[in-house]
Amino acid sequence: xxxxxxxxxxxxxxxxxxxxxxxxxxxxxxxxxxxxxxxxxxxxxxxxxxxxxxxxxxxxxxxxxxxxxxxxxxxxxxxxxxxxxxxxxxxxxxxxxxxxxxxxxxxxxxxxxxxxxxxxxxxxxxxxxxxxxxxxxxxxxxxxxxxxxxxxxxxxxxxxxxxxxxxxxxxxxxxxxxxxxxxxxxxxxxxxxxxxxxxxxxxxxxxxxxxxxxxxxxxxxxxxxxxxxxxxxxxxxxxxxxxxxxxxxxxxxxxxxxxxxxxxxxxxxxxxxxxxxxxxxxxxxxxxxxxxxxxxxxxxxxxxxxxxxxxxxxxxxxxxxxxxxxxxxxxxxxxxxxxxxxxxxxxxxxxxxxxxxxxxxxxxxxxxxxxxxxxxxxxxxxxxxxxxxxxxxxxxxxxxxxxxxxxxxxxxxxxxxxxxxxxxxxxxxxxxxxxxxx
Numbered sequence: 001x002x003x004x005x006x007x008x009x010x011x012x013x014x015x016x017x018x019x020x021x022x023x024x025x026x027x028x029x030x031x032x033x034x035x036x037x038x039x040x041x042x043x044x045x046x047x048x049x050x051x052x053x054x055x056x057x058x059x060x061x062x063x064x065x066x067x068x069x070x071x072x073x074x075x076x077x078x079x080x081x082x083x084x085x086x087x088x089x090x091x092x093x094x095x096x097x098x099x100x101x102x103x104x105x106x107x108x109x110x111x112x113x114x115x116x117x118x119x120x121x122x123x124x125x126x127x128x129x130x131x132x133x134x135x136x137x138x139x140x141x142x143x144x145x146x147x148x149x150x151x152x153x154x155x156x157x158x159x160x161x162x163x164x165x166x167x168x169x170x171x172x173x174x175x176x177x178x179x180x181x182x183x184x185x186x187x188x189x190x191x192x193x194x195x196x197x198x199x200x201x202x203x204x205x206x207x208x209x210x211x212x213x214x215x216x217x218x219x220x221x222x223x224x225x226x227x228x229x230x231x232x233x234x235x236x237x238x239x240x241x242x243x244x245x246x247x248x249x250x251x252x253x254x255x256x257x258x259x260x261x262x263x264x265x266x267x268x269x270x271x272x273x274x275x276x277x278x279x280x281x282x283x284x285x286x287x288x289x290x291x292x293x294x295x296x297x298x299x300x301x302x303x304x305x306x307x308x309x310x311x312x313x314x315x316x317x318x319x320x321x322x323x324x325x326x327x328x329x330x331x332x333x334x335x336x337x338x339x340x341x342x343x344x345x346x347x348x349x350x351x352x353x354x355x356x357x358x359x360x361x362x363x364x365x366x367x368x369x370x371x372x373x374x375x376x377x378x379x380x381x382x383x384x385x386x387x388x389x390x391x392x393x394x395x396x397x398x399x400x401x402x403x404x405x406x407x408x409x410x411x412x413x414x415x416x417x418x419x420x421x422x423x424x425x426x427x428x429x430x431x432x433x434x435x436x437x438x
Contacts, residue, residue, distance in 0.1 A: 007066040011038055022068045025100070032071035036084075050087060058084055062092030065099050072103025072125070085110055093136075096121050107132050115158075118143050129154050140165050148197075151176050162187050171199040179207045185215035185236075190222050195255065196284050198222035198244055202291060209233045220244075226296045231306045240304055241319060246327060249297045252289070259285040294331055298324060318363040325361045329353065359422030368423035375419060379412045 002010045002020040010020040019025065021035050045058035073084060089111045097119045104125035115136040120143060127149040134156045142164045150172040159181040166188040190197045202224055206212045209232035217223070217238040224245050248255065262285060266278050301324045308317035329352035332345045355361055359368050376394045384390030396402035397412045 004067040007064070009064045009066060009068075011042075013038075022065075025069050027069070027071045027102075035071055036073065040084075045088075048089075055087070057087035057089065059089045059091065060094070062095075063090065064093075064095045066095055066097040068096070068099045070099065070101045070103070070105070090114065090116065093117070101125060101127070104128065109133075112136060112138070115139070120144075123147065123149065126150070134158060134160070137161070145169070145171065148172070156180065156182070159183075164188075167199060168192065169194070170197045173204055174200045175203040175205075176201070177205045177207075178212065180211065181208070182206065182212040184217075185213055187214075187217070189217070195248065195251070195258070196281075196288060198224060200224045201228050202226045204228045206230075206233060214238055224248075225300050225303070226291050227299075229303065230300075231303045232310065233307065234311075235307065240316065243297075243301065243304075243323065245292075245297045245300050246323065248288070249292050249294065249327075250330075252292055255285065255289060255292070259289065294327070298327065301327070322356075322361055322363055325352065325356070329356070354418070355422070358418055359426055362422065362425040362428075365423070365426045368419050368426060371419050372416075372423070375412065375415050379408055382408055 380391035
């Protein structure tokens with residue numbers, strides 16, 4: 001008896017074996033051919049010519065492939081060239097719960113007119129859902145994507161559940177449209193060393209952002225939100241002390257060097273058998289560098305700040321503001337071509353640096369207060385060398401109440417302007433947030 005007979009979808013001819021042909025893992029070539037023949041015989045998909053194109057697509061009604069192990073597709077007939085699910089239409093429920101795709105799973109522009117359930121499905125090869133349309137619920141809870149996965153341009157008209165899903169390599173959700181509830185709670189994002197292997201939500205659209213949930217996305221999450229409105233998306237237990245968009249921008253020179261190395265390898269191996277993979281990687285690298293602009297990265301930080309302010313998470317918002325200002329400050333050192341631009345850049349960098357040291361860009365109340373006490377004490381000690389009233393004279397000078405044409409008084413009064421100004425800015429920012437909270 002098939003060990004997975006509890007699914008109730010075994011092949012009648014082989015169900016008495018340890019595994020029926022549908023649930024059998026590690027199929028050999030002959031078994032793979034038998035699998036696909038019986039798969040088509042079982043579900044009897046209709047064939048339809050795609051208007052305006054010289055190809056046909058398969059139309060399925062309800063299919064239950066729970067626990068099935070899909071081998072890499074091998075054409076059963078000579079005229080078959082494409083994967084069986086490309087452009088396919090699923091008019092009923094498409095159930096792939098606990099299934100496993102041992103080769104690539106290509107659902108390019110597939111249409112799921114009812115529920116599409118890929119719960120706890122394992123994709124050993126690439127999982128490609130480019131341009132797919134999910135009219136009903138799309139369930140990918142607990143699914144494992146061992147290779148690159150792509151939902152570029154897909155449309156999720158119903159709920160989309162990716163909770164507890166695991167993405168080992170790149171996950172492409174760029175230009176994807178989400179029209180209802182979206183759940184990425186506890187999703188595990190890519191962790192491999194390839195800088196282009198991350199979860200990309202660039203250009204994604206959320207119709208109901210308050211129904212989009214990212215939960216427990218802590219640590220160094222490799223995720224990009226460039227050109228995506230996330231100002232109202234719900235982030236729970238998520239830390240953005242590390243931003244992957246910022247990381248890539250700061251390491252732009254590394255990416256440019258990688259692109260140059262790839263181009264050199266392509267020129268060397270041009271006469272070889274296959275440089276397709278290198279060319280694909282070069283295209284990805286060029287596209288990456290095109291999006292990696294300062295304004296794009298700053299916009300991501302600003303939208304996250306707005307998000308945290310809206311949900312009254314002011315501590316996280318403050319840290320993001322510091323990150324934004326640091327990025328702008330560091331970029332000023334690049335200067336310009338003209339000497340005047342370079343001088344201006346360094347002058348602004350000095351002002352930003354002073355602002356950070358003395359007030360953490362207005363996010364710290366403690367820093368200005370410490371600087372106030374430190375300044376008064378320091379100048380008091382210096383004055384005590386000439387007068388027994390050193391501390392008192394220093395306090396008067398700091399409060400702009402003393403002028404004796406002494407250089408110490410002039411220096412202290414100038415410093416006090418910055419100290420008191422930074423303290424005022426910090427207090428105002430904190431009190432404005434407090435007032436909104438009340």
